[in-house]
Amino acid sequence: MKHKTFFWFFLPTALAMLLFIALPLVSIVTQSLYTAHEQVFKTVENCGPFGCKQETTIDQEATAALRDEKPMGKWAGAQIYMDRGHLAVNEVRAAWRSSDSWGAFLSQVSNFPFYSALAFTLTFMFVVTPLCIILGFAIAVGVNSLHRHLKGLVIFFSLLPMIVTPLIGSLILFWMIDSRGILGSGIQWLFDDPNLSLKASTGLTWIMLMVYGVWHSAPFAFVVFYAGLQTLPQDTLESAQIDGATRWQQIRYVVIPHLMPLVTFVALIQMMDNFRVFEPIVGFNASAHATSLSWIIFNDLGGETRQLSAAAATSVLTVIGVAILLSPVLVRTWRDFNEKT
């Protein structure tokens, strides 16, 4: 392709990337390096239906003067990244000194919001992603071998979990697994324990969230693999059959190698998605048991006093986390590309 053609071809994409990826990144990085100005207080009399009271309030004139002088706020450098709400550097160091075993150290560290969120986020990602791929592959192979009249219907139903809005899907399941809901009572009956509640135990809440995660995103893997199966080279498959390969051997030595590039693709997308796990935590009201990095951002912005800098710092850490996780896959893709050219 000529350079000029390439330029015009790529320009819309480049503009969109600049607008929707680069600029927001610059914005959150900047925001995370500044904090609010020192607030000037004054004591005033507040009156209302319940009488009058002397209370502290912010001196808006004095604060406005500070704000006009430096509209960005106070330069904080890496202070927000280091505080207890994020990397908790000083607290982790103190925990390291005061604990005599790895177990004690980890239990202290998991008390800090960032690390407890990271623990759930990573567990979720590493459990849900492979399960999704396996399940999606199994469904794709299964559907592919169905009679052609049945295929359309089965594909439609297999895709349903992905079509349902995540928040709505998790809310519906949340009510069903309630200890008085149909699934919740069913599980109580199954284990013969009337006090069993999925929502009251941390372990069961984690499992529930992961089951939801697999349920929700397996259809994506299924669709990709199903499309891949349509391009399966029939002659290779037939020669394998003539050689007397069993169905399992055909899948192991013909189908899987053919779909391998798609596995990389699905793993990449799923890891990014699962690292940003958010909706089920809100939908399942699960924040007492499981939090994720995205949930921390939501919580920082959702309080009566919004913590923009804290939310920005967590966002930057999330971006860094995604970059680290994806680097092995990206390196591999880059190497493949170089080998081909």
Added chain:
Amino acid sequence: MFLKKVATAGAFSLMATASYAACDIDGRVSIVGNEFPAIQTVGKGAQECAGGVVKANLTADHQKINVAGMQGDPAEYTSAIIANSSIVALMNEDVIRPLDDLVAEHGADLKPNQMITIDGKVMAVAFMANAQHLVYRKDVLAEIGVEPPKTYEELLDAAKMIKDKGIMEYPVGGAYAAGWNLAQEFTNMYIGYDGAFFKPGTAEVSINNESGIAALNMMKSLSAYMNPDFLTHDSNATSAEWKAGNVALMNMWGSRVGPLTETEGSTQEIVDNTAIAGPMTVGGGETPATTLWWDGWTVAKNVSDEDAEATFKAMMHAIRPDILNEETSPQAVWLIDGYEPTDAAAGVFDAAERGSVPYPMLPFQGLLHTALGAELADFMQGKESAEQALADTEAAYIAAAKEKGFLQ
């Protein structure tokens, strides 16, 4: 579509005959606020105004959007319906305007106690009062032969008797959902134990003390009689438990008593036996373990004078004495002229009379509330000690307060 139009036209003509109080405005009105029956009544009232566009966005997530929606110039929302906790966020960001000029011009009907003045300036107009107080089942308490509890200790005894008699498995209800609700219950209980949240005159937190530990331990004792899912139960879910007949004693908002007396999703037996009493005390203290609240409306700073005036007039129309009728009166303890307290108001009145404390209007109280909501769940699940949970809360608050410039 046609049917909808006919229905709307019909509704409008009904409204016109029912309440002939004209409201002509000349400007844009856009309201954001919480979602419960009383506020829906106010939102509907403002939308009766003609001459301008009146929009209302009433949602439980109102405080996540009101500041952002009022910071633009012109602001998207010309009015935010807020309470004594959430006005602080609007004050901190300086997005609401003083109303003195508008009150002088259009506010002749307001009673002095409706005007929320901060540093001598009217910043909001209150239309209702609210508080959490006891709701109990008459029949269940009669069955165990106990008077409605006046203290949390009595409530625990009654709960034990109900459970031991096998009447109910989890007789106590409470909005203990992790987050805002859990923090609110701690705030109530801590005030009941005479705790102070901050060192006077500063933003330095001090809750890791005897009162804090006692408050947490009482909450833990109560949770033993609650549905094991209590950390996921907000006010809506707790009300549903009540309506299903699973709960006999709970601390609930006055503004939510009205819906409990409707049979939808409930039975006549439960409705007939739902009774209310004042808030309870705890640990031998005098101050009830609850907080007083007002709900009111504000006018945005970043809107034109015409829009501000239109908003003020529409909101005044929405809280005029005429709105009170058989349906709306029990929805809240209205601060509006001509309001006759209904049975549903007894709990809130009792709370006010017995010297309950209003929820603090401090610029940094919201940050402490957020920290409490996130950090106390570990204690409630028995994962850590009360001291550790309170120390965690303090540390989380300090990190947040430093970021917002309240602490250095």
